[in-house]
Amino acid sequence: MIRRPLVPTRRSFLAGLALAPLAACAGTEAPLPANLRIRSVRIDTAPLAARGLPTWAERIRTIAEASARTVFADRDPTGVEVTLIADQAWLASYNGGGTPPFDDDPPTDWIEGWISIAGARGTPPRRLRLYSSTWAADAGPWYAPDIDRLRLERLTRAWVADARRRLAE
16 A cells, blocks of 8 residues: 655645634633632623624513523622523514424524623633524414413523533533
8 A cells, every 4th residue: 555645735724724713712712710600690681682682682681680580599799790682583584383292393582692701800701602402392382362471581591501500511
């Protein structure tokens, strides 16, 4: 068997140049400190309102603030300020189809945004992407008169809880 020497070709060089910006994204995010203390939690839904959903933005903000008081109950006055920013939300079309364990593709509600951590004592501020989803069927029967409110509450509470888990990693 004859082995050819590894000589970079023009194609491999161009592919390397095209993929070089992605290398900066791979694993360069520094881990959060293990003892991250949180002083306060703000909820910002202005990006969601700017997308034309001011009513949803207000509902999500109200639910998230109430949930954050419980989820982030162990606040520390010496900690950092955290802001949860909601910029996208979606309630799937749900007509009471199959239930999640038996349905291949159950309707999924999701909310997406950012966790913004203010810098403290010389550390730079950080932003972490945050995505949460829940099955639409988990909020109750589709024919309930307030099902959209229940789904939005469940989704928003899951989003705040996911933020807490992400900060604890």
